[in-house]
Amino acid sequence: MLDGKKVLFSGMQSTGNLTLGNYLGALKNWVSLTDEYECFYCVVDEHSITVRQDPAVLRKRARALLILYIAAGIDPEKACLYYQSHVPAHAELAWILDCYTYMGEMSRMTQFKDKSAKHADNINVGLFAYPVLMASDILLYQTDIVPVGIDQLQHLEICRDIALRFNNIYGNVFTIPEAYVGKVGAKIMSLQDPSKKMSKSDENPNASIYLMDDKDTIIRKFKRAVTDSEAHIAYSDSQPGVKNLIDIYSACTGRTSDDIVKEFDGRGYGELKEAAGECVAGLLSPIQVRCAELTKEKDYIDGIIKRNAEKASYTAEKTLRKVQHKIGFPDRIR
Ligand code: TYM
Numbered sequence: 251m252l253d254g255k256k257v258l259f260s261g262m263q264s265t266g267n268l269t270l271g272n273y274l275g276a277l278k279n280w281v282s283l284t285d286e287y288e289c290f291y292c293v294v295d296e297h298s299i300t301v302r303q304d305p306a307v308l309r310k311r312a313r314a315l316l317i318l319y320i321a322a323g324i325d326p327e328k329a330c331l332y333y334q335s336h337v338p339a340h341a342e343l344a345w346i347l348d349c350y351t352y353m354g355e356m357s358r359m360t361q362f363k364d365k366s367a368k369h370a371d372n373i374n375v376g377l378f379a380y381p382v383l384m385a386s387d388i389l390l391y392q393t394d395i396v397p398v399g400i401d402q403l404q405h406l407e408i409c410r411d412i413a414l415r416f417n418n419i420y421g422n423v424f425t426i427p428e429a430y431v432g433k434v435g436a437k438i439m440s441l442q443d444p445s446k447k448m449s450k451s452d453e454n455p456n457a458s459i460y461l462m463d464d465k466d467t468i469i470r471k472f473k474r475a476v477t478d479s480e481a482h483i484a485y486s487d488s489q490p491g492v493k494n495l496i497d498i499y500s501a502c503t504g505r506t507s508d509d510i511v512k513e514f515d516g517r518g519y520g521e522l523k524e525a526a527g528e529c530v531a532g533l534l535s536p537i538q539v540r541c542a543e544l545t546k547e548k549d550y551i552d553g554i555i556k557r558n559a560e561k562a563s564y565t566a567e568k569t570l571r572k573v574q575h576k577i578g579f580p581d582r583i584r
Contacts, residue, residue: 252392252565257425258287259393261294261334261384264312265301266450270459270530273322274435274501275399281323283397283430289329290391290562291319296334296341297384300377301369314541317551318461321540326554334387336559339566343386344379346573347412351382355411360404368451385409389424390566397430400437401447420576424569435501441475444490462538465531472527473520483514483522492519499526502533 251257260280262272280291295312312333319331334340356362356378366373376383384405388396389412396406406429413424440446442457452458456471463471477491485496485507496507499522503510514522544551575581 251394252288255286255288256394257391258283258289258395258397258430259292259388259391259427260290260397261292261297261387262315263298264293264295264308264315265298265303266311267458267460267462268315268318269438269448269450269461270498270534271399271438271448272450273461273534274438274498275401275432276397277319277322278435278501279397279430279432280319280329283395284324284329287395289324290393290565291324291329291331292334292387292562293319293332294334294384294387297380300374300380301365302372313551314545316555317541317544318537320554321537321544326558330558330561331554332558332562333555336555337563337566339390339563339570340383340386343390343566343570343573344383346577347382347386347389347416348379350416351379351385351408351412355408356381359408361401381405381408382412385412388427389413390569391562392425392565392569393427394425395430396427397432399435399447400431403429403431416573423572423576432501434497434507438498438501439490439494441471441494444476444494459530459534461534462541463534465535468531468534469524469527472523472530475523477519477523481518483511483517483519485511492522495519495522495526499529502526502529 260276262268262276280289283289293312293315295308298308316331316333320326324331359381362378362380365377369377385408388409398406406427410426413426417423438448440448440452440457441459442454448458450458456474459468459471475491475495477495478489480489483492485493487493496510499505499510500507
């Protein structure tokens with residue numbers, strides 16, 4: 251609890267172009283949860299360097315992501331929006347928790363397996379220990395809930411395991427966080443291969459809707475979306491492409507899948523694709539406009555970055571000091 255409210259923490263990597271999956275699976279829920287919780291929304295730039303980055307591009311993308319959080323509707327006066335690299339406690343706690351995490355646990359992580367297959371020439375220690383940094387992000391704020399898409403649940407499970415292990419040795423140091431997964435949109439699939447999640451690192455640009463895609467591009471990508479030859483609109487695992495289109499349409503409109511299936515009964519895939527495309531374009535367009543406006547407001551954004559780094563550091567350091575004391579590091583002399 252912080253100021254009488256439960257705490258929410260979540261973050262996104264400032265790597266690549268964010269996709270509709272990031273928006274529907276995470277960002278959209280963040281916006282709706284901001285009033286109810288004390289929220290920390292982090293741009294996790296330290297996580298991004300597990301894969302080689304161009305420094306200038308990384309810096310630019312980190313700022314663009316923070317701006318996107320605001321453009322998507324998060325009120326920076328209510329929620330703490332900040333860069334992970336501005337709060338040293340994240341990396342400090344990660345080192346400590348590394349010493350309470352087993353190699354076997356980390357090597358089972360699917361994201362590690364996937365990424366190390368993809369970047370076989372750079373399987374670095376950071377990539378391996380990535381979930382421990384993520385656990386530190388969450389545990390530093392005594393977080394109650396963590397809104398994420400389904401692909402992050404395994405990391406959240408390991409975060410809970412690490413926290414419980416630590417608490418068992420040292421007493422109640424960490425709050426044990428719960429995942430929050432939205433009812434719809436928690437796993438948006440690729441438009442070109444609906445057996446894979448939509449991902450910013452997909453090499454085929456038609457597989458993902460990027461949040462900065464213009465309307466024509468969005469409509470074109472939906473038109474090309476892979477479906478099947480059943481020629482019948484149903485919400486079923488045997489029709490993953492159609493199911494994905496319904497999920498997207500449902501997450502954008504708030505309507506149920508049953509309702510959508512009824513609406514499109516007897517109609518063709520082309521009509522569903524068009525409706526989904528129009529709806530996504532309508533949702534993203536105001537966010538894009540706001541991003542462009544906010545990008546010009548340099549002082550306003552700089553103010554948010556500075557203030558929030560201080561606010562986040564204050565909360566994070568309280569937990570860090572407690573942890574350092576518990577494990578036997580010498581207390582600071584005041
Ligand atoms: P990242 O940056 O890959 O993704 C950010 C958020 O978007 C969700 N997401 C999706 N949801 C639905 N469908 C998809 N196709 C899809 N693709 C991505 C992710 O589940 C995530 O919620 N390790 C994290 C970042 C992180 C973090 C944290 C998250 C670092 N520390 C602490 C929560 C708490 C990651 O790489 O997310």
